[in-house]
Amino acid sequence: MSRRLLGTAIIASLAVTLTGCGSGGSSSEDNTLEIWIRQAADSDSAKTAQKLADAFTKASGTPTKVVAIFDDFETKLNQQAAQKQLPDIVINDTAQIGTMQSQGWLQEVDKASLAGGDQVSELAWKAATASDGKTYAAPFSAQAFALFIRKDWREKVGMEPPETWEDLAKLATAFTEKDPDGNGKADTSGFVIPAGTKRGYASWYASSLIYANGGDFVKANGPGKFTATMNDPKTVEAVQYLQDQFCTTKTVNPGAVSNDTTVTHEVFEKGQGGIYLTGPYVLARFVDSIGTDKIEVVPVPKGPSGGPGTLGEGENVYLMAGSQNQEAQKKFAEFAISAEGQRIGMNKDANGAIVRLPVNTQVDMAAERQDPRWKVFQESYEHAVYAPPVPNWAPIRQDSADSINAVWADCGADVKAKLEELNTELTQELQSQKAS
Numbered sequence: 488m489s490r491r492l493l494g495t496a497i498i499a500s501l502a503v504t505l506t507g508c509g510s511g512g513s514s515s516e517d518n519t520l521e522i523w524i525r526q527a528a529d530s531d532s533a534k535t536a537q538k539l540a541d542a543f544t545k546a547s548g549t550p551t552k553v554v555a556i557f558d559d560f561e562t563k564l565n566q567q568a569a570q571k572q573l574p575d576i577v578i579n580d581t582a583q584i585g586t587m588q589s590q591g592w593l594q595e596v597d598k599a600s601l602a603g604g605d606q607v608s609e610l611a612w613k614a615a616t617a618s619d620g621k622t623y624a625a626p627f628s629a630q631a632f633a634l635f636i637r638k639d640w641r642e643k644v645g646m647e648p649p650e651t652w653e654d655l656a657k658l659a660t661a662f663t664e665k666d667p668d669g670n671g672k673a674d675t676s677g678f679v680i681p682a683g684t685k686r687g688y689a690s691w692y693a694s695s696l697i698y699a700n701g702g703d704f705v706k707a708n709g710p711g712k713f714t715a716t717m718n719d720p721k722t723v724e725a726v727q728y729l730q731d732q733f734c735t736t737k738t739v740n741p742g743a744v745s746n747d748t749t750v751t752h753e754v755f756e757k758g759q760g761g762i763y764l765t766g767p768y769v770l771a772r773f774v775d776s777i778g779t780d781k782i783e784v785v786p787v788p789k790g791p792s793g794g795p796g797t798l799g800e801g802e803n804v805y806l807m808a809g810s811q812n813q814e815a816q817k818k819f820a821e822f823a824i825s826a827e828g829q830r831i832g833m834n835k836d837a838n839g840a841i842v843r844l845p846v847n848t849q850v851d852m853a854a855e856r857q858d859p860r861w862k863v864f865q866e867s868y869e870h871a872v873y874a875p876p877v878p879n880w881a882p883i884r885q886d887s888a889d890s891i892n893a894v895w896a897d898c899g900a901d902v903k904a905k906l907e908e909l910n911t912e913l914t915q916e917l918q919s920q921k922a923s
Contacts, residue, residue, distance in 0.1 A: 517550070518549070518550065518812060518815070519550045519551060519552050520549050520550070520551045520552070520575045520576060520812055520815045520816070520819060521551075521552045521554065521574040521575050521576070522536070522540055522551055522552065522553050522554065522574065522575065522576040522577075522578065522819070523554045523555075523556065523560075523564070523574045523576070523577045523578070523579075524536045524553065524554070524555055524556075524577075524578040524579075524841070525556065525557060525560045525578070525579055525580070525802075526555045526556075526557060526841070527555065527557040528555045528556070528557075529555075530555070530557075530839070531834075531837070531838040531839025532555075532839045532840070532841050533553070533555035533839075534839055535831070535832060535834050535839040535840065535841050536553050536555060536578070536841055537553050538831055539822075539823070539828060539831045539832055539841070540552075540553045542822075542827065542828070542831055543818075543819055543822045543823075543828070546822060546827075547815070547818050547819075547822070549812075549815045549818065549819070551819075554574065560579070561583075561586075564577070564592075568590065568592060571809070573592060573807045573808065573809060573810075574807055575806075575807055575810045575812050575815070575816055575819075576804060576805065576806065576807065576816060576819055576820075577804075577805040577807055578627060578802050578803070578804055578805070578823075578841070579802060579803065579805060580800065580801075580802060580803075581614040581615070581626075581800060581801045581802065581803055581873060581874070582800065582873075582874040582880050582881075582884070583880075583881075584614070584615065584616075584617055584623055584624060584803065584805075584876060585617055585618060585876055585877050585878045585879050585880050586878075586879045586880065586881055587623075587805060588617045588619075588623050588878075589878045589879055591808060592805075592807055592808055593623040593624070593805055593806065593807065593808060594623070594806040594807070594808050594810075594813070594816070595621050595622065595623055596615070596622045596623060596624060596625060596806060596820070597622075598612060598615075598622050598625075601625060601817070601820060601821055601824070602821045602825075603821055603824050603825050603847070604625075604824070606824070606826075606847050606848055606849050607625075607626050607824055607846050607847060607848070608626075608629075608846055608848050610629070610799075610868075610871070610873075611626035611629050611801065611846035612626060613873065614626060614629075614799070614801060614803065614873045615803050616876060617876050617878075618711045618876045618877055618878055618922060619710075619711055620710060620711070623805070624803035624804060624805045624806070625803065625804040625806075625820035625821075625823060625824050626801065626803055626804075626824065626846040627801070627802045627803055627804045627823050627824065627832070627841075627842065627846065628801045628802045628832065628841060628842040628843050628844070628845075628846065629799065629800075629801040629843065629844040629845075629846050629868060629871075630766045630767055630768065630799070630800050630801055630843035630844055630864065630868070631766075631767075631797050631798070631799055631800075631844070631864050631865075631867035631868040631871040632695045632764060632765060632766050632787065632797045632798045632799075632800075632864075632867070632871075633764070633767075633784050633785065633786055633787060633797065633863050633864055633867050634649070634655075634762060634763070634764050634784065634785050634786070634787060635755070635762070635763040635764075635765060635769075635770075635773060635782060635783075635784055636648070636649075636658075636761060636762055636763075636782075636783050636784075636785060637662070637667070637758075637761035637762075637777075637781055637782070638780070638781055638782060638783040639667075639780070639781045640662055640667035640668065640675075640761045641658065641667075641761075641783075643665075643667045643669065644658075644661040644662065644665045644667055646658055646661060648783065648785045649785065649788055650788055651788050651789075651791075652696075652728060652788055652790060652791060654788065655762070655788055656728075656731075656732065656736065656738070658677065658761075658762065659676075659677020659678050659732060659736065659738035659761075659762055660677060660736050660738055661677075662675055662676065662677040662738070662760070662761040662762065663675060663676050663677045663736070663737070663738045667761060668758055674759070675758070675759065675760065675761065676738060676739055676740040676741070676759060676760040676761075677732070677736075677738035677739070677760065677761060677762055678732055678738055678739045678740065678743075678760060678762050678763075678764075679739075679740045679743070679751050679754045679755045679759065679760035679761075679762070679763045680692055680729075680739050680740065680743045680746070680751065680764075681743070681746050681747050681748045681750070681751040682733075682739070682743040682744045682745075682746060682892060682895055683743075683744065683745050683746050683747050683892065684885070684888045684889055684892050685747045686747070687881070687884035687885045687887065687888040688746075688747050688748065688888060689744075689887075689888040689889075689891045689892040689895065690704075690884045690885075690887035690888035690891055691798070691884065691888070692764065693725065693726060693729060693887075693891050694798045694872075695764055695787050695796075695797045695798040696725040696728065696729065696764075696787065696790065697721075697722050697725040697726070698794070698796030698797055698798060698871075698872040699725070699787045699788065699789060699790045699793070699794040699795060699796045699797060700721045700722075700724055700725045700790025700791065700792050700793045700794055700796075701721045701790065701792055701793015701794055701796065702716070702719050702721035702722030702723075702724070702725055702793065703716050703719070703722065703872070703875075704716065704717060704722075704875070704883060704887055704913070705875055705877065705883065705913060705917065706875075707875060711922060712922060712923065713875060713877055713917050713922050713923065714914075714917075714923070715910045715911075715913035715914045715917060716910070717887065717890075717906045717907075717909045717910040717913060718903075718906050718907045718909075718910040720792070721790070721792045721793050722906065723902055723903050723906050724790070724791070724792055725790060726891055726894065726902050726906060727902045727903075729895065730894050730895055730898070730900075730902055733895045733896075733898065734895075734898035739760075739895075740754050740759055740760040743895075744892055744895055744896040748765070751763070751765075752769060752772070755773070755777075756773065756776045756777060758777075764787065766800065766843065766864075767840075767843045767844070767861060767864040768840060768843055770782075770784070770858065770860060770861070771836060771837060771838040771839075771840070772838060774858070775838070779858075782860075783860070784860040784863045784864070785863065786863060786866070786867050787867070794870075795870045796870050796871070796872050797867050797870065797871055797872070798871065798872065799868060799871025799872055799873045800873070800874075801843070801844075801846070802841070804819065804820045804823045804824075806820060824846060824847055825847065826847055826849050826850050829842050829845040829846070829847045829850045830845075830850060830855055833845060833850075833852075833855050833856065835855055835856055835857075836856050836857055836858050843864070844861075844864060844865055844868055852865060877917065877920060877922050878920045878921070878922055879920055882916055883913055883916055883917075886909065886912050886913060886916065887909060887913070890905055890906065890908070890909040890912075893905060
């Protein structure tokens with residue numbers, strides 16, 4: 488049996504074991520609401536999650552236990568599922584909804600009965616909807632992606648903020664060739680890119696430019712049905728543009744094809760490159776580590792064949808199946824989407840925000856955050872594109888990352904031909920998920 492088919496069989500088995508199971512651990516013993524969040528333990532973000540949980544306890548009287556896990560988060564959730572001890576609440580990526588729902592982990596959410604649900608933006612609710620058209624989470628945080636640029640470098644080379652892909656490529660070349668840090672050494676690059684395959688990073692990074700050019704990975708083709716579109720000329724053009732940066736102009740930081748975001752953050756902070764396409768969650772960090780006057784944020788330029796567009800992501804509050812605390816689960820979801828819960832999660836301008844852009848339309852972000860660069864992300868969110876609600880997005884992202892990474896690592900690779908092969912793979916994957 489292939490690894491993918493074996494994985495499917497395991498998932499199906501886990502889903503069966505979850506039917507009718509109760510949550511385990513402290514939640515079933517002393518009414519404590521167990522909340523898992525994908526953050527590093529003892530990080531600023533984990534501390535913000537604890538503040539949110541403490542405020543909920545104060546408001547509701549329900550005791551909580553926050554479990555912050557970053558590495559192998561899904562693996563540990565699988566282990567809990569196998570033991571019939573899922574946590575009560577999971578705060579996790581919007582892109583995980585298909586995987587979690589297909590495994591039978593999630594309760595359906597009636598957004599009409601959720602207090603404050605009518606204050607949540609429709610785009611955020613869309614990211615809480617699975618391929619069957621039903622809602623399986625309460626939206627919690629949103630984000631769009633934009634370009635962090637070394638403003639001091641840009642001014643040193645005498646260029647304006649980029650408004651087109653051509654502008655962006657020229658700025659990257661100047662950062663690579665014109666010694667923007669003034670140290671007399673050829674040790675800077677234009678782009679810093681997390682182009683490795685771990686957790687699908689190459690695909691994740693490329694998606695903003697693909698969306699900015701009007702391309703996509705798959706397109707909806709009726710309720711719960713999708714068609715692979717990696718061979719669309721707009722998608723090919725975006726991946727080719729990036730291959731040109733790796734291979735023709737050589738404006739990407741060395742080693743990028745093996746890097747994840749943890750390494751790439753540090754590459755940017757160390758001044759090894761000057762353009763980083765990423766999310767708002769690192770804004771406070773970069774302001775502290777690089778200096779507020781040296782950093783600017785600009786939208787991803789519209790592509791030559793489409794757009795505007797950029798990757799949209801966020802986190803949902805998932806109400807896990809089998810919980811003995813269903814009323815408390817609902818109350819926590821309501822608190823998380825409330826104006827108070829959103830403000831706590833935003834953490835103003837400080838490090839550790841777990842709400843990047845508020846999903847509650849009653850929250851005035853400008854009143855909470857003084858840094859005007861947040862406005863760029865908020866405006867970009869208006870044309871953000873979320874991962875489609877296929878039953879399982881993870882293998883599609885991973886297959887795409889493997890192929891995209893391959894054409895960036897091999898300068899002799901034919902982008903169009905490789906994406907034709909990838910399109911066939913994704914078509915087969917959709918068929919295996921009964922989503923074709």
